[in-house]
Amino acid sequence: MRLGDIVEMATDSGNGQYDANQITAWINEIEGQVADEVINHAEGCDVVFRDLDYGMDPDRVMLVPDRFRDVYLCYVRAKIDFMNQETERYNNDVAMFDAAYQSYAAWFRREHRQKCRVSFSRM
Numbered sequence: 001m002r003l004g005d006i007v008e009m010a011t012d013s014g015n016g017q018y019d020a021n022q023i024t025a026w027i028n029e030i031e032g033q034v035a036d037e038v039i040n041h042a043e044g045c046d047v048v049f050r051d052l053d054y055g056m057d058p059d060r061v062m063l064v065p066d067r068f069r070d071v072y073l074c075y076v077r078a079k080i081d082f083m084n085q086e087t088e089r090y091n092n093d094v095a096m097f098d099a100a101y102q103s104y105a106a107w108f109r110r111e112h113r114q115k116c117r118v119s120f121s122r123m
Contacts, residue, residue: 001066003027004058010076018083023076024054030075034063038105047081068107070100 003024010023028051035049052060064071074097081090 001062001064001069001072002058003052003054003060003062006069006072007054007058007064007074010080013051018080020054024052026076026079027072028052030072031063034104038108039063042110064104068100068104070096071104074100079123 006027007020007023011018011020017094027034032049062072074093078090078093081087081093
């Protein structure tokens with residue numbers, strides 16, 4: 001999935017109330033979170049997150065595969081509902097985002113070996 005695709009879908013669902021730059025800023029939040037909390041915990045993965053710019057990066061492929069695109073869409077919808085003070089819709093979208101994010105994270109962890117962590121114990 002490309003940045004332009006997500007922004008287009010989010011703009012359609014938000015009735016054009018928020019521009020592409022605002023939606024891209026929200027996508028940056030979740031893209032950075034995915035890199036830090038999921039991808040960079042796997043062996044051989046050291047993604048350096050670079051902020052997206054809609055004007056320069058509309059064809060940039062996102063970190064989360066297409067089959068988990070609800071991670072982005074539900075996050076952006078939740079942000080739109082939060083900004084519009086639509087509490088009930090916000091709560092629904094956050095629950096859907098959380099389910100999509102957890103599903104993606106679980107899939108990624110199954111498919112990729114996690115980095116070894118050194119643990120210390122008291123003697």
